[in-house]
Amino acid sequence: MSSFVRNVSIWVSPYLFAAGNGFPRTYETYCTTCYRLTAVCMSRYPSLNISPATLADIITMLVNDDCLRFLATLADDSVDLIVTDPPYYIGFDGGKGWDSQWKTDAEYLAWCDEWTRECVRVLKPNRMLVVWGTLKVESNLLYRLQTSKITGLVPQNEIIWSYNWGGRAKTNFARKHEIAWCWSKGKDFLFNADDVRVTRKVTKNIRTGEEYTKGTIPTCVWEQNNHTMSAEFCGWHPTTKNLDVLDRIIKAYSPVPTDEEDSTVLDIFSGSGSTAISALRNNRKFLGCELDPDYHTKSLTRIHDLTGVTVPTK
Numbered sequence: 001m002s003s004f005v006r007n008v009s010i011w012v013s014p015y016l017f018a019a020g021n022g023f024p025r026t027y028e029t030y031c032t033t034c035y036r037l038t039a040v041c042m043s044r045y046p047s048l049n050i051s052p053a054t055l056a057d058i059i060t061m062l063v064n065d066d067c068l069r070f071l072a073t074l075a076d077d078s079v080d081l082i083v084t085d086p087p088y089y090i091g092f093d094g095g096k097g098w099d100s101q102w103k104t105d106a107e108y109l110a111w112c113d114e115w116t117r118e119c120v121r122v123l124k125p126n127r128m129l130v131v132w133g134t135l136k137v138e139s140n141l142l143y144r145l146q147t148s149k150i151t152g153l154v155p156q157n158e159i160i161w162s163y164n165w166g167g168r169a170k171t172n173f174a175r176k177h178e179i180a181w182c183w184s185k186g187k188d189f190l191f192n193a194d195d196v197r198v199t200r201k202v203t204k205n206i207r208t209g210e211e212y213t214k215g216t217i218p219t220c221v222w223e224q225n226n227h228t229m230s231a232e233f234c235g236w237h238p239t240t241k242n243l244d245v246l247d248r249i250i251k252a253y254s255p256v257p258t259d260e261e262d263s264t265v266l267d268i269f270s271g272s273g274s275t276a277i278s279a280l281r282n283n284r285k286f287l288g289c290e291l292d293p294d295y296h297t298k299s300l301t302r303i304h305d306l307t308g309v310t311v312p313t314k
């Protein structure tokens with residue numbers, strides 16, 4: 001059986017894109033077909049030993065699918081960075097229902113455990129899993145606690161996105177921040193310090209008088225508004241993330257692509273496509289899924305408008 005699969009994988013690929021045979025019609029569908037085929041072969045016949053890099057290098061793709069179904073098509077150790085923003089189970093979804101799919105905290109947390117473990121499986125070693133969260137409900141703290149039971153996942157940072165726009169609470173301090181929790185797969189992790197440095201306020205070392213030649217690495221508290229007047233504000237998704245914040249995460253934690261090797265970012269709750277936009281405008285490849293067909297369609301347009309890229313969907 002395995003020699004049959006080996007033959008198929010060698011023989012099918014050139015055949016599928018032969019000009020004039022009518023299937024598949026575009027390079028995108030060709031790539032996607034190869035991608036799916038390779039993923040299936042890898043999961044069923046691990047002894048084939050197909051390089052995971054080959055798989056992730058093939059294509060950028062945003063499918064309209066459930067996260068667990070999509071994750072099942074990805075190979076072990078195949079993506080360079082995961083940045084994702086799950087439903088928080090607080091009922092904040094613009095009336096669509098995606099944030100109230102569970103009956104209890106326990107059910108929600110069991111689901112979170114499932115996709116988190118899958119994310120760890122598909123992430124390459126020494127790379128980062130970044131999960132947006134909110135402190136609004138206890139279940140999100142419990143989520144953090146349960147991640148401590150996942151072997152190989154090491155907590156590394158909390159990035160705080162603080163903003164100052166939108167409505168104000170009348171009876172309490174307005175809550176104007178979100179947190180991105182960062183875990184590495186394994187103790188060590190990639191950090192491209194020189195790609196995220198910012199201008200220093202103090203230009204000389206106070207003690208030695210020496211001029212600083214480089215900017216400084218920012219703290220983990222970042223202020224950015226998703227201003228409604230900005231060109232990138234989408235308006236139709238209630239939880240769109242700020243693109244500059246995502247840019248910094250992607251530049252810091254995913255490898256810079258080279259002629260030999262691509263760099264792939266995964267988001268399994270793509271929503272309005274913010275992670276995709278940020279990945280593409282930083283020359284990374286993007287893999288992702290979004291369950292809601294309306295968001296999925298609108299996000300493809302948004303991604304195209306902001307990056308010029310038509311992202312394949314299947």
Ligand SMILES: C[S@@+](CC[C@H](N)C(=O)[O-])C[C@H]1O[C@@H](n2cnc3c(N)ncnc32)[C@H](O)[C@@H]1O
Nearest residue numbers: 066067085098239240241269271272274291292
């Ligand atoms: C918090 S939002 C993500 C917003 C995104 N960060 C952005 O900038 O637009 C979560 C998204 O997950 C989607 N979703 C909910 N359940 C899902 C599932 N099982 N699989 C895939 N996507 C799902 C929702 O439709 C929603 O768009």
